[in-house]
Amino acid sequence: LHSDHCGLISKFAKSGCKILAGETEGEMINFESGNLYWRMLDDLFIKFGFPEAQFGRNTDIHPGRKYCNTEKVNFTYVDEGDVLEYGGYHFQPILTPGHTPGHMCLYDAEKKVLFCGDHILGTITPNICIELGVENPLEDYLNSLKKIDALDVDLVLTSHGTMIQDVHGRIQELFQHHEARLEEVKNILTNEWKTSYMVAQDMTWEIMCKDWESFPAPQKWFATGEAISHLQYLYLSGIILREERNGIYYYKK
Numbered sequence: 001l002h003s004d005h006c007g008l009i010s011k012f013a014k015s016g017c018k019i020l021a022g023e024t025e026g027e028m029i030n031f032e033s034g035n036l037y038w039r040m041l042d043d044l045f046i047k048f049g050f051p052e053a054q055f056g057r058n059t060d061i062h063p064g065r066k067y068c069n070t071e072k073v074n075f076t077y078v079d080e081g082d083v084l085e086y087g088g089y090h091f092q093p094i095l096t097p098g099h100t101p102g103h104m105c106l107y108d109a110e111k112k113v114l115f116c117g118d119h120i121l122g123t124i125t126p127n128i129c130i131e132l133g134v135e136n137p138l139e140d141y142l143n144s145l146k147k148i149d150a151l152d153v154d155l156v157l158t159s160h161g162t163m164i165q166d167v168h169g170r171i172q173e174l175f176q177h178h179e180a181r182l183e184e185v186k187n188i189l190t191n192e193w194k195t196s197y198m199v200a201q202d203m204t205w206e207i208m209c210k211d212w213e214s215f216p217a218p219q220k221w222f223a224t225g226e227a228i229s230h231l232q233y234l235y236l237s238g239i240i241l242r243e244e245r246n247g248i249y250y251y252k253k
């Protein structure tokens, strides 16, 4: 769904390439090519407390929008159980929702190789963000990590940065990261109602900015998305409370 993975697919499709995707992701990519997707995503972020005033700049410079695929593509859908044969490899698609709602990895069981897209990354943690039609993206993501943890894998080829050899070790680090993040978010909440945007401001971020106000607008968006996924996980686990006031969600302990 993200532009850094599918921004060029309509160009490939026009030159006669067959474009494969899981159905959930393919349908969303085609929906994203129209204007309604971004309007609905803006509304969703407003509902989670992102200030409307930030949208002008966010819309202009958000890389997801800027490089988004803008034409519908006639996908060939693949699903779990299919086998894709290329160059002596036999890849099974594995559905791993979390980073995006229909995210898929490709696994060759014989060669123990996994192309994992953005599901597992070596040096950074994949962004887990709210999406249209998704209530609890972090729970989806953690379940998808467990799914990969059960596989016999020697080499993971990621979509950003380094390859990973110790995938099970990296999965444990990702579990610990989200546990620590959930704890941090819980500690930021008090007995006062706060929006996801307010919580995002108080979370720690590895970014070269002196304070929240100097974050570029798209980074505020990504940070708020991360805050939402952790708050939703805590709320849907019954650990914190959520209330809707004037169309905006607020959370408290």
Ligand SMILES: [Zn+2]
Binding pocket: 002, 005, 099, 118
């Ligand atoms: Zn991505």
